[in-house]
Amino acid sequence: MPYENILVETHGQVGLIKLNRPKALNALSDALVTELAAAVDAFEADDEIGCIVLTGSERAFAAGADIKEMANHSYMDVYLSDFITKKWGRVATARKPVIAAVAGYALGGGCELAMMCDFILAADTAKFGQPEITIGTIPGAGGTQRLTRFVGKSKAMEMVLTGRTIDAAEAERCGLVSRIVPAADLIEEALKVAARIASLSRPVVMMAKESVNRSYETTLEEGIRFERRLFHSTFATEDQKEGMAAFTEKREANFRNR
């Protein structure tokens, strides 16, 4: 489908989605989120794609849900339509890995969207925050839950109760982002990491992602049992045989996603 609020590119086995509403700092309007969900669907269905990168502009990953669009919603509007809708969560339900490449503002729904990705690479210009409290509401796309799991209760509570924004260095210190790269290198670095992931065994990468994610949803004991089942499953793949044979034979593995 033709998109008006996002740009979509493929780079080898990597799908790149750029949020593209520059005049509104990529505010997440319903139209944008609908297109984003469709783009994720398309990359998930594309056998050529092994990893997805989600990014914004140099100035903003996304400055949150579109305040102007939602300002006059009534309680019944938001309750009956289940706003923030299921479309918002499409990134979180992707089975292929999704990397957030964040430069500039990632505020409110923008921070929540980045946290739905599997990990966040931050430019040194990145700024993260949940400022909803300053406009009379609270995070509604997982911010109170995911941020707390990322950074712990104390910092999450301070950020959510005051709306304080943190810079890239603080975000790295508290574990919100995996690492920081110079802004000029952000996309190149994100594409490089994504290409590396896409070059590995697709089913095994998907199992690894599923297993790490399970740690957020269950007890340690149950999570370890789940991990062990998936670990055992890797031995049913041709790629495990190929990977271990390649190691023994001192050559590059040639994974066939089988």
Ligand SMILES: C/C=C/C(=O)SCCNC(=O)CCNC(=O)[C@H](O)C(C)(C)COP(=O)(O)OP(=O)(O)OC[C@H]1O[C@@H](n2cnc3c(N)ncnc32)[C@H](O)[C@@H]1OP(=O)(O)O
């Ligand atoms: C479930 C999720 C809930 C939520 O996400 S609630 C929203 C949470 N986000 C926020 O509260 C952040 C809102 N934005 C800002 O505070 C500021 O922006 C910034 C600090 C990010 C940047 O400030 P500056 O550099 O002065 O730019 P500017 O003139 O405010 O913004 C440029 C244009 O972008 C529009 N815009 C920015 N953020 C949003 C938004 N979240 N929703 C709708 N429009 C937005 C502005 O209005 C303006 O537009 P115009 O030039 O026409 O006045």
